[in-house]
Structures are given as structure tokens and as C-alpha cells.
Amino acid sequence: xxxxxxxxxxxxxxxxxxxxxxxxxxxxxxxxxxxxxxxxxxxxxxxxxxxxxxxxxxxxxxxxxxxxxxxxxxxxxxxxxxxxxxxxxxxxxxxxxxxxxxxxxxxxxxxxxxxxxxxxxxxxxxxxxxxxxxxxxxxxxxxxxxxxxxxxxxxxxxxxxxxxxxxxxxxxxxxxxxxxxxxxxxxxxxxxxxxxxxxxxxxxxxxxxxxxxxxxxxxxxxxxxxxxxxxxxxxxxxxxxxxxxxxxxxxxxxxxxxxxxxxxxxxxxxxxxxxxxxxxxxxxxxxxxxxxxxxxxxxxxxxxxxxxxxxxxxxxxxxxxxxxxxxxxxxxxxxxxxxxxxxxxxxxxxxxxxxxxxxxxxxxxxxxxxxxxxxxxxxxxxxxxxxxxxxxxxxxxxxxxxxxxxxxxxxxxxxxxxxxxxxxxxxxxxxxxxxxxxxxxxxxxx
Numbered sequence: 001x002x003x004x005x006x007x008x009x010x011x012x013x014x015x016x017x018x019x020x021x022x023x024x025x026x027x028x029x030x031x032x033x034x035x036x037x038x039x040x041x042x043x044x045x046x047x048x049x050x051x052x053x054x055x056x057x058x059x060x061x062x063x064x065x066x067x068x069x070x071x072x073x074x075x076x077x078x079x080x081x082x083x084x085x086x087x088x089x090x091x092x093x094x095x096x097x098x099x100x101x102x103x104x105x106x107x108x109x110x111x112x113x114x115x116x117x118x119x120x121x122x123x124x125x126x127x128x129x130x131x132x133x134x135x136x137x138x139x140x141x142x143x144x145x146x147x148x149x150x151x152x153x154x155x156x157x158x159x160x161x162x163x164x165x166x167x168x169x170x171x172x173x174x175x176x177x178x179x180x181x182x183x184x185x186x187x188x189x190x191x192x193x194x195x196x197x198x199x200x201x202x203x204x205x206x207x208x209x210x211x212x213x214x215x216x217x218x219x220x221x222x223x224x225x226x227x228x229x230x231x232x233x234x235x236x237x238x239x240x241x242x243x244x245x246x247x248x249x250x251x252x253x254x255x256x257x258x259x260x261x262x263x264x265x266x267x268x269x270x271x272x273x274x275x276x277x278x279x280x281x282x283x284x285x286x287x288x289x290x291x292x293x294x295x296x297x298x299x300x301x302x303x304x305x306x307x308x309x310x311x312x313x314x315x316x317x318x319x320x321x322x323x324x325x326x327x328x329x330x331x332x333x334x335x336x337x338x339x340x341x342x343x344x345x346x347x348x349x350x351x352x353x354x355x356x357x358x359x360x361x362x363x364x365x366x367x368x369x370x371x372x373x374x375x376x377x378x379x380x381x382x383x384x385x386x387x388x389x390x391x392x393x394x395x396x397x398x399x400x401x402x403x404x405x406x407x408x409x410x411x412x413x414x415x416x417x418x419x420x421x422x423x424x425x426x427x428x429x430x431x432x433x434x435x436x437x438x439x440x441x442x443x444x445x446x
Contacts, residue, residue: 048106048107048109048110049102049103049106050068050071050081050084050085050088050103050104050106050107050110051068051071051072052103053065053068054091055095055097055100058091058095059091059094059095060087060090060091060094063087063090064084064087064088064091067080067083067084067087068084070083070084071083071084071107071110075110076114077114078110078111078112078114078115078118078121079111079120081107081108081110081111081114081121082107082108082111082118082120082121082124084107085104085105085107085108085111085121085124086104086120086124088100088101088103088104088107089101089104089124089127092104092131093222094222096257096258096259096288096289097289098131098289101127101128101131101132102128104124104127104128105124105125105128107124108121108122108124108125108128109121109125111124112125119145119148119149119152122141122144122145123141123145123154123155123158125141126138126141126142126145126158127158129141130158130161130162133165133351133354133355134354135161135162135165135166135354135355136162136166136354138158138161138162138165139159139162139163139166141158142155142156142158142159142162143159145158146159150178151182153178153179153182153183153187153188154187156175156176156178156179156182157175157179157187157188157191159171159175160172160175160176160179160191161191163175164191164194164195164198164357165354165355165356165357165360166355166356166357167355167356167357167358167360167361167383169195169198169199169387172191172195173195176188176191176192176195179191180192184211184215185215186212186215186216186223186227189208189209189211189212189215190208190209190212190226190227190230192208193205193206193207193208193209193212193230196208197234197389197390198357198358198387198389199387199388199389200387200388200389200390202234202237202238202390205234206231206234209227209230209231209234210231212227213227213228213231221254221255222255222258224251224254224255225251225252225254225255225258225260225261226251226258226260228247228248228250228251228254228261229247229248229251229258229260229261229264230260231247232244232245232246232247232248232251232261232264232265233260233264235247236264236267236268236422237390237391237392237421237422237425238390238421238422239271239421239422239423239424241268241271241272241424244264244268245265245268247264248261248262248264248265248268249261249265252265257284257287257288258288259285259286259288259289259291259294260285262281262282262284262285262288263281263282263285263291263293263294263297265281266278266279266281266282266285266294266297266298266301267297267424269281269301270297270300270301270304270424270427271424275301275302275304275305276301276305276307278297278301278304278305279298279301279302279305279307282294282295282297282298282301283298286298291326291329292318292326292329292330292333293329293332295314295317295318296318296329296333296336298314299311299314299315299318300427300428302314304427315337318330318333319333319334319337319339319340326351327347327348327350327351328347328348328351328355328359328360328363330344330347331344331345331347331348331351331363331364331366331367332344332348332363332366332367334347334367334370335348335363335366335367335369335370336426336428336429337428338370341367341370341371341372342371344367344370344371345364345367345368345371345373347367348360348363348364348366348367348368349364351363351364352364358383358384358387358389358394359384361380361381361383361384362380362381362384362393362394362397364380365377365378365379365380365381365382365383365384365397365401366381366397366400366401368380369381369397369400369401369404374401374404374405377401378401378405381397381398381401382398384397384398385398385414390421391425392417392418392419392421392422392423392425392426392430393418393425393426393429395414395415395417395418395421396414396415396418396425396426396429396430396432396433397429398414399411399412399413399414399415399417399418399433399436400415400432400433400436402414403415403436411436412437415433415436415437416437418430418433419433419434419437
């Protein structure tokens with residue numbers, strides 16, 4: 001068997017094998033103890049939201065009905081609750097509804113009441129925590145699982161996710177290496193692709209996404225649509241609009257309401273000047289899955305299409321943040337508009353408490369820049385750009401910081417990089433970049 005391509009950039013980040021399991025847990029020299037058993041009696045089955053009937057039109061309704069019936073019939077069987085939890089995970093993925101993950105968590109809780117430390121129930125709980133951005137909890141569970149079974153490839157994937165979100169690149173690389181060695185499949189390739197991207201290797205990331213696409217099956221459309229949309233995002237970041245559109249449309253052919261592919265297609269349409277079409281596509285994406293980022297881009301498209309009243313209403317909703325719950329996206333939205341700087345900092349700090357990776361540093365750094373705290377902003381934006389991640393928004397934020405610090409030569413370097421890489425990266429931000437770069441030839445203006 002041919003060994004799969006490695007994910008790491010060169011020079012290699014080496015993690016000694018002896019500390020591979022402890023990097024995410026500080027200086028702990030032993031694996032963490034398993035969670036303490038819940039001494040409370042098992043709750044009656046009728047009290048758990050895991051038994052709530054699925055929403056109308058749910059594609060997995062027959063499977064859920066069977067799993068719910070089995071859990072009701074044999075409520076003391078822990079594995080039955082695990083099967084139900086897995087069914088809710090699949091449903092949440094296909095429906096693109098994060099609220100349904102809570103039902104999966106409720107099923108896992110029932111399993112853990114009956115068999116404390118049940119590995120598959122812990123897996124479900126970690127997946128729910130990952131969706132909720134509770135990465136310290138994901139890490140704790142993943143460390144428990146890998147310590148109990150070093151061959152648990154899925155647990156190494158959870159550990160990689162937590163490490164990436166928490167900014168621990170060496171630990172993430174070590175976990176992804178284990179995945180590639182034990183089971184070179186879509187979960188390992190997709191994480192390897194993301195790590196390569198963060199390290200600035202777009203070609204290597206595309207290679208890994210290609211491996212992931214070849215490893216994706218035809219029976220479950222969601223993973224394949226996800227991979228195709230991620231390939232589209234990589235092309236978008238290099239302003240290769242034709243390649244990006246082709247990948248997004250392939251994803252939508254696989255799963256017609258895939259929110260990520262619709263969002264990406266909307267950005268391509270807006271970059272080509274079809275603001276009205278982009279606004280409709282963003283609306284479809286937000287119908288499939290509510291997202292602050294998508295709503296922000298829809299407001300931009302509406303304004304570009306001359307639909308000012310609708311854009312104003314959506315901007316007011318975003319600024320109030322009442323209908324949204326992702327603090328990072330709200331922080332960036334406020335910072336891009338240069339409004340409510342203190343609120344932006346508060347939201348970004350709330351996000352940074354949960355995640356300390358590249359994009360968490362970027363959001364907090366840019367919010368601090370807007371608030372006028374240049375020293376603190378510099379610490380975070382320097383961390384955000386330290387790995388060479390090829391994202392024009394990161395470069396633009398860094399360039400605007402350097403300009404505010406009066407470091408014009410450094411500012412020009414970062415602003416030029418952002419403009420050259422993808423002048424479509426964000427309409428409002430890139431207009432500011434163009435102004436900061438000085439008078440540009442007409443053909444280069446956004």
C-alpha cells in the first residue's frame with residue numbers, strides 16, 4: 001500500500017513521542033482520570049429531549065424513530081442511547097441545525113448514567129462540545145479516550161481539533177500523524193489539509209483535500225459536499241473564481257442546500273458584480289444554516305444591489321446581535337464597520353476564552369486595533385500572521401495595524417500582500433486596504 005502524503009510543511013514541527021499525549025494538558029505526566037461516575041439514578045426516559053420526535057421533513061426520520069423506540073423499550077441499555085445519539089448527530093449534520101446536537105448530548109448523558117465512561121458516549125459528548133466551541137472539554141475527553149485506547153483514531157481527530165482551536169500546532173500535528181498512520185481516510189486528510197493551510201501551504205492543502213475527496217463515499221452526501229466546499233474556499237482565497245465556482249457547484253450538486261457551498265458561491269457572484277444574485281444566494285445559505293458571517297455578506301450584497309432598506313435592517317440586526325450567538329463573527333462584523341469598538345473587544349475576548357488559534361488571535365487583535373489599543377492589538381495580530389496563513393483578511397488586518405503604528409514600510413508590505421492575494425476578500429475591508437495603500441491605478445480599485 002502506498003503511504004499517504006504527509007500533511008506537514010517543511011521544516012517539520014517535531015513532537016517527541018514521549019510527550020505526544022500530554023502537550024495539550026500542560027505538564028501533566030499521566031493521562032487524566034476518567035470522569036467520575038454519576039451517582040444519581042438514571043432519569044426516566046420521558047424526561048430527556050433525546051426522545052423528542054424529529055422535525056418534519058427530517059431525512060433521517062425513519063432511523064430516528066427506530067432508535068427512539070429502541071431506547072424507550074430498553075431504557076437501561078447504554079448502547080441503545082449511544083445509537084440514538086449517533087442518529088441525532090447525523091441528523092444535525094444533514095439538517096445543518098446546531099440545536100439538534102443538544103438532543104445527541106442528551107442521549108449521551110443517558111448512556112453515561114447507565115455506563116459511566118462509555119467511550120462512544122464520550123465521543124458524542126465531545127462532538128457536541130466541538131460544535132459549541134468548548135475545546136478545553138473536547139481536549140479533556142479526547143485525552144481520556146486516547147489514553148484508554150491509543151488506537152482510537154476518531155479520538156485522535158478530536159484531540160487534533162482541540163489542539164488546532166487552542167493554538168497548539170505541534171500537538172495538532174502529532175495527533176494528525178497518528179490518524180494518518182492508523183487510518184488514512186477522510187477525517188485524517190481533512191485535518192491534515194487544514195493544518196497545511198494554516199502553515200501557508202495552499203498547494204499541499206489542496207493535495208490533502210483531493211485525498212479526502214477520493215476517500216469520501218457516495219452514500220452519505222454531506223461529507224463529500226463539505227470537502228468540495230472547502231476546496232472551493234481554497235480557490236477563493238487565491239481569487240481563482242472559476243475554480244472556486246466549479247467546486248461550489250459540485251458541492252451543491254451533491255447536496256443542494258449545503259450552506260457552506262451556497263455562501264462560497266455568493267461571494268463569487270458578488271466578486272463578479274452580480275450583487276442581486278449574491279444576495280439571493282446568501283439568503284439561501286442563511287435559510288439552510290443561520291450564520292453571522294453569511295448575514296454580514298448578505299448585507300454587503302444588498303447594499304451593493306441598491307437595496308438599502310433591507311441592508312440597513314440586516315445591519316441593525318447584526319449590530320444588536322440578538323439573533324446570533326457566535327461572538328467572533330459579531331466582533332469581526334463590528335470591527336469591519338468600525339462601530340462599537342468596546343463591544344467588539346468584549347465579543348472577541350469571549351471567543352478567545354474558548355479558542356486561541358490563528359483566527360481567534362486575529363479577531364481579538366483587529367477589535368483591539370479599532371478600540372485604539374495598538375500594543376495589545378500587535379501581540380494578537382502578530383500571532384495571527386506568524387504561521388503564514390494565506391488569508392488576505394489576516395494580512396489586511398496586520399497591514400492596517402502597522403499603518404496605525406506609523407510603520408509605513410511594514411504596512412505597505414502587508415497591505416500589498418493582501419491586495420495581491422485576493423482583492424475580493426471582503427468588500428468593506430479591501431476598500432479600506434485600497435485607501436491605505438494610497439492612490440491605485442483604476443484597474444486595481446475594488
